[in-house]
Amino acid sequence: MQRIGFVIIPQFQNMYFAAMTVFEVANFSAGRQLYEIELLSEHGGMVSSSIGIRTETLPFGDPTYDTLLIGGGTASVTASPGLVDFVQRAQPLCRRIGSICTGAFILAQAGLLDGKRATTHWGSARELKERYPKVRMEEDRIFIIDGAVWTSAGMSACIDLALGMVEKDFGRDLAHSVAQKLVVYHRRAGGQSQHSELLQMDARTDRIQNALDYARRNLKAPLTVGELADAAHLSPRQFSRAFRSETGQSPARAVENLRLEAARLLMEQSRHPVEFVAEETGFVDPERMRRAFVRVYGQPPQSIRREARDHHDTAASPHSATNVPEGPVTPIVT
Numbered sequence: 313m314q315r316i317g318f319v320i321i322p323q324f325q326n327m328y329f330a331a332m333t334v335f336e337v338a339n340f341s342a343g344r345q346l347y348e349i350e351l352l353s354e355h356g357g358m359v360s361s362s363i364g365i366r367t368e369t370l371p372f373g374d375p376t377y378d379t380l381l382i383g384g385g386t387a388s389v390t391a392s393p394g395l396v397d398f399v400q401r402a403q404p405l406c407r408r409i410g411s412i413c414t415g416a417f418i419l420a421q422a423g424l425l426d427g428k429r430a431t432t433h434w435g436s437a438r439e440l441k442e443r444y445p446k447v448r449m450e451e452d453r454i455f456i457i458d459g460a461v462w463t464s465a466g467m468s469a470c471i472d473l474a475l476g477m478v479e480k481d482f483g484r485d486l487a488h489s490v491a492q493k494l495v496v497y498h499r500r501a502g503g504q505s506q507h508s509e510l511l512q513m514d515a516r517t518d519r520i521q522n523a524l525d526y527a528r529r530n531l532k533a534p535l536t537v538g539e540l541a542d543a544a545h546l547s548p549r550q551f552s553r554a555f556r557s558e559t560g561q562s563p564a565r566a567v568e569n570l571r572l573e574a575a576r577l578l579m580e581q582s583r584h585p586v587e588f589v590a591e592e593t594g595f596v597d598p599e600r601m602r603r604a605f606v607r608v609y610g611q612p613p614q615s616i617r618r619e620a621r622d623h624h625d626t627a628a629s630p631h632s633a634t635n636v637p638e639g640p641v642t643p644i645v646t
Contacts, residue, residue, distance in 0.1 A: 314481065316349045317377040317402075320369065321385060321395070321418075323362045327467050328383040328412050334474035334490055338482070341489045346482065350377075354394045362386045375402035379477065383470075384414030388436050388443075391418040399424065410462035410477070412470040419461065420444040428458040433466030471496060515558045519544040523551070527567055531574055531594040535567045567594075572608055575601060579613045580620035586613055 318332060335347040353359045356371030362385065372394065380402050391399075399422040403409060411419045416432040417440055419425050426446040431437065437451030450456060455464035455473040464473035471494065479487035515521040526543035527535050540563055541551035555563050575593040578584060586598045595601035602612050609616060 313345055314347050314378040316347055316379045316381060317352050317375070317406075318349055319352045319380065319382045319395070319398075319415075320359055320361075320367065321353065321383070321389065321391075322359055323385045324359065324383050325386055325413065325467070326361045326363060326365060328470050330468065331381065331412060331470040331474040334471055334478060334494070337490045337493050338478045338486060341486060341493060342482070354392060354398070372398045376405045377402065378407050380406045380409045382409070382411045382415035382418050384412060384417060384432075384466075387414065388439050389414050389417040391421050396422045406460075408460045408462060408477075410464070410473060412464050412473065413466035414440075416440060416447075416463045417443070419463065420447050424461055425463070428461055429456050430458065430461070430463040431456045431465055432463060435466075517554070517558065519546060520555055520558050523555070523563075524566070524570075528570055528574075531567075531571055532592060533594065535594065537563050540567075568604060569608075571595060571601075572604055575605075575613065576609070576616060579617045589613065 316332075316335060320328070332349055332351075335349060339345050339347060351367065351369045352372060353369040354372055356369055358366040359369050360366050375398055380399070382399065395418060399409070399418060403422075403424060409419065409424060411432070413433045414436050416425065416430055417436070420430070420440060420443070425444065427448065429448045429450055430440075431450050431453040432440055434451055437449055441447065441449040441451070453465065454469050455462060455476060457476070462473060462477070464470055475487050475491055475496075478490055515524055523540045523544040527540060533539065537548050537552055540555075541548045544551050544554075546554065552563060555566070559566055561569075571593045575589050575595065578589045578592065579586075582589075584592075586601070590596060590598045590601040593601070595604070605611065605613050605616065
């Protein structure tokens with residue numbers, strides 16, 4: 313059984329507890345206790361979250377854990393001397409140390425991120441880079457693994473981080489089962505962007521949102537302005553004007569961005585040939601897709617696939633076949 317020490321600080325974000333739920337559901341899915349979690353704070357006792365909910369914790373003691381996770385707050389963090397000392401003492405004793413959201417500031421302050429690749433919530437990434445220039449900050453990643461140190465973006469990214477840990481410890485099948493039980497719509501790889509094109513466009517009305525949803529579901533179709541206007545129940549002229557007003561971009565550019573996002577996910581998370589990915593996402597021509605990738609991402613599709621594969625190879629356990637837990641792992645169809 314693996315012991316996890318989960319450190320919280322005053323004004324922590326309640327969303328971080330979702331990471332603990334991943335390990336809880338892993339126990340349930342395996343039919344035995346794979347993980348034991350201790351909730352820690354510097355002085356122990358009750359700690360208030362950013363919304364005022366108080367949680368009981370244990371005080372810092374022996375920092376020997378298999379995994380130590382550090383949760384941040386709703387903004388950048390400056391750790392107390394006692395917290396920095398605890399993290400530094402834990403480093404040589406723990407198999408891995410991770411941070412959630414602005415918990416990366418605590419790891420950086422303790423020197424654990426010097427020379428390492430790391431990420432945090434996109435809203436705090438530049439500040440962390442300025443305060444700790446030795447950190448190799450990658451501000452647009454869900455989570456990053458560099459040696460024994462794991463860092464994640466904010467909010468729901470803690471789920472992706474914890475699922476990545478479960479996969480490394482006990483294999484992909486268990487991590488997939490846990491994701492299904494959590495009703496996670498899409499289990500994101502660590503190298504995936506923190507940003508969603510649909511969120512970026514942020515349509516204000518149902519009509520434009522319906523058109524975007526239609527486009528996302530039908531990327532293989534031509535997706536002309538007339539077709540999207542029909543989905544929005546507007547004339548093409550009304551639709552184009554309303555679309556640009558709400559999203560700040562033309563329908564054609566929005567469709568290309570949705571296609572790029574879908575194509576990148578397929579390149580990162582499948583072994584389909586480039587020709588198949590181009591056809592499935594509506595680019596049709598692999599060369600057209602390659603030019604779009606270079607223009608937006610700065611590199612061709614094959615390079616993005618290699619990066620994602622290298623990231624996964626780092627996260628995957630070399631002994632995952634022998635680490636599959638005893639007991640039933642029963643997927644829940646959602």
